[in-house]
Amino acid sequence: MHTMNHRITLAERPVGDIADSCFARDDVPVPTPGPGEVLAEVTWLSIDPTIRGWMAYDTYLPAIEIGAPIRSSGLATVIESNNDAYPVGATVTGLTGWQQYVVFERGFRVLPDGVPPEAALSVFGTTGLTAYFGLLDVGRPVAGETVLVSGAAGATGSVVGQIARIKGCRVVGIAGSAEKCSWLVDELGFDEAINYKTDNVRRSIRAACPDGVDVFFDNVGGDILEAAINNLALRGRVVLCGAISQYNDVAPTPGPKNLSVLIGRRGRMEGFIVLDYLSRAGEAIADLAGWIGDGELSYKTYVVDGLDNAPQALNTLFTGENTGKAMVRL
Amino acid sequence: MHTMNHRITLAERPVGDIADSCFARDDVPVPTPGPGEVLAEVTWLSIDPTIRGWMAYDTYLPAIEIGAPIRSSGLATVIESNNDAYPVGATVTGLTGWQQYVVFERGFRVLPDGVPPEAALSVFGTTGLTAYFGLLDVGRPVAGETVLVSGAAGATGSVVGQIARIKGCRVVGIAGSAEKCSWLVDELGFDEAINYKTDNVRRSIRAACPDGVDVFFDNVGGDILEAAINNLALRGRVVLCGAISQYNDVAPTPGPKNLSVLIGRRGRMEGFIVLDYLSRAGEAIADLAGWIGDGELSYKTYVVDGLDNAPQALNTLFTGENTGKAMVRL
The missing domain is CATH 3.40.50.720 (NAD(P)-binding Rossmann-like Domain)
Known part of the structure; x- marks a missing residue:
C-alpha cells in the first residue's frame, strides 16, 4: 500500500468538448478510515456519459466540486475496515471517484465471488x-x-x-x-x-x-x-x-x-x-446472468489501462471511438 | 322541414391562419335516410381547435375531403328514423358536420332528457x-x-x-x-x-x-x-x-x-x-354533474348564432377572443 493517494480532480467545468484543462492531478495522503468507515483500493473505474453532466452542473446529483476527484463508479478492494458490512478483502462497487484509494461508510455493495470485473462494471453494472x-x-x-x-x-x-x-x-x-x-x-x-x-x-x-x-x-x-x-x-x-x-x-x-x-x-x-432501481438489482442480475449462461446475451468492453488515461477514455464516449462499455483498469 | 340542406364545406386547406377562402357554402337536397339510417336536424355545433387539424391534414382522423362539410361534433334532433336506437324526437350528439341536416347510422349518442345544449356541448361534451x-x-x-x-x-x-x-x-x-x-x-x-x-x-x-x-x-x-x-x-x-x-x-x-x-x-x-374514453363517458358525466350540483364546478360558454358564422367562431379559438367553450346555435 502506498502512503499517497493519486487522484484526478476537477480543475474547471467543461464548456463544449471536454478539454484536458478540465482535469488536474494531485497526490494527497491516503486517508485514514474513522469509526464505521472503510478504506479500499480502487481497482477499476466505470467510464459513463453521465460523468460529463456531473462535471458541468447540478443534475440528479450535485455538480462535482472544483478540486474534488472526478465522481465515478468503480470497483475497489477493502484493505482496512471498521464496518462489518464490508470485510477486508471484499470486492465492493460504488462511487469510488477517479483516485487510487477511497474511504466510505455506506453506499457501496459487496460483489459476490466469481464475477469478473469487466462484467461487474458492464452487464452487471x-x-x-x-x-x-x-x-x-x-x-x-x-x-x-x-x-x-x-x-x-x-x-x-x-x-x-x-x-x-x-x-x-x-x-x-x-x-x-x-x-x-x-x-x-x-x-x-x-x-x-x-x-x-x-x-x-x-x-x-x-x-x-x-x-x-x-x-x-x-x-x-x-x-x-x-x-x-x-x-x-x-x-x-x-x-x-x-x-x-x-x-x-x-x-x-x-x-x-x-x-x-x-x-x-x-x-x-x-x-x-x-x-432508482438499485434496490432491485438482484432480479436484473439473475436474469442477465441466466441469459449470458444460455449464450443469449453477450457484451463487449473497452478497457483502457492506467488512472491517468481516464480523461481520454471519457472522451471516446463522445467521439464514438469505443464499442462496448468503457472502463479503466488501475 | 326544408327541402334543401345548407352546408359549409372545405374549399381549400388552411396554411397559417384560417382564411375565409378555406370555406364554401352550398345548398344540396336534404338526404333521404336508407335502411337503418336516421335523418336529424342539426341544432348546435361544437367549435374545437382540433377542427383546424382535420381541415389541414390527416391526424388521428383522415383529413376532411375538399368539398365535404367541415367535420364537427354537434347536437341534432331526430326527425326521421329507420333505426330503433335513435327514436324520432331524440336529441343526439355526434359528428354532425357544419350543415343543417345529417344522415347517420351509428356513432351518435342519445342525450338524456333535461341536459341543456350548452352543457351537453361543453362540460358534458x-x-x-x-x-x-x-x-x-x-x-x-x-x-x-x-x-x-x-x-x-x-x-x-x-x-x-x-x-x-x-x-x-x-x-x-x-x-x-x-x-x-x-x-x-x-x-x-x-x-x-x-x-x-x-x-x-x-x-x-x-x-x-x-x-x-x-x-x-x-x-x-x-x-x-x-x-x-x-x-x-x-x-x-x-x-x-x-x-x-x-x-x-x-x-x-x-x-x-x-x-x-x-x-x-x-x-x-x-x-x-x-x-379513446367515450365508452367511459358515463362515469365522467356522473362526477361532473355531481360537482355542478354541489356548486363546486362551473363552466362558461361562448355562443355564436347562425351556421354561417361558424368560421368566425372557429377563429376566435386562435385569437383568444373567446372565454369558455365556443359553440354555434343554428
Missing part, C-alpha cells in the same frame, strides 16, 4: 441495469412489438437490443459505423441496423419498422429522437435514457419539432435514472 | 371529458400536489383546474389576459394565475410552484411547454392535450430545448385523445 429496467420497466415491450434503439452499439444500447430480442420483439438498432451495424445484426441478433452517418435516418426507420416503433429506447436525443417520434406507432413509448448527441453542446439545442405527434398517437415519453 | 380523463387518467394528480394548466381560461383548461382543486391540489393557471386571470382565481378557485402576455412565464411558474409542477396539463405547446418542463417536479407528468399556439404555424417550430430535464426528473410526457 449500471449500464446493464439501465438497459434492463429502462427497457422492461419504462418501455414495457410486448412480444411481437418493434423496439428501436439509438446508440445501439454502446454499452447500454447493445444490451437493450438483446433483451428486446430475448423478449420476442423485432429489434432495430441505430449506430455510427458499418462495422457497428454488422456487429449488431451478425453477432447480437438485431433484425436490422441503421448507420446514422450514411443513411437517411427517418426514411430508414420507416423502412425497417413498417408498422411503426412501439418502443424507442433513446440514448442520443436530437435529430434521431425527432425521426423516431415521427415513426412512433399508436401508443408508442419513448424511453429517455440519455442524449449524448447534446452533452457537449455549448448552447441548448432546439428539441423535436413534432411533439404533437405524441397527442394523436397517444405516445408516452418518459425519463428515468437507474439509481 | 368532449371538452369536459377531455379535462376529466386527461387530468385524472393521464396526469393522475394526488391531493397536495401542484397542477399547472395552460389555456386555463379555455373550455378544457378551466374544467381541468377546477377538477384539480376538487381533488385537493394546488392549482395554477396560465391565460392570456388580466380578466381571464381574475376569473380563474376569483370565480373558479385557482390558487394563482399567470398572464403569459405580460408576465415572465418561467419565473412566474417558479414563484407560483415553489415545490415544482407535479402535473402540467398542456393545451398550448411551444415556449410555455418548455417553461413548464423546466419547473417540473421529480416524477412530474406532462399531459399533452393540445398545442394551439402552433396549429396555425406554417412551418413546424422547434420543440422544447430541455427534454433531457425529463431524464433527471424522471418525468413523463404523454399524449391522449378523448375518443
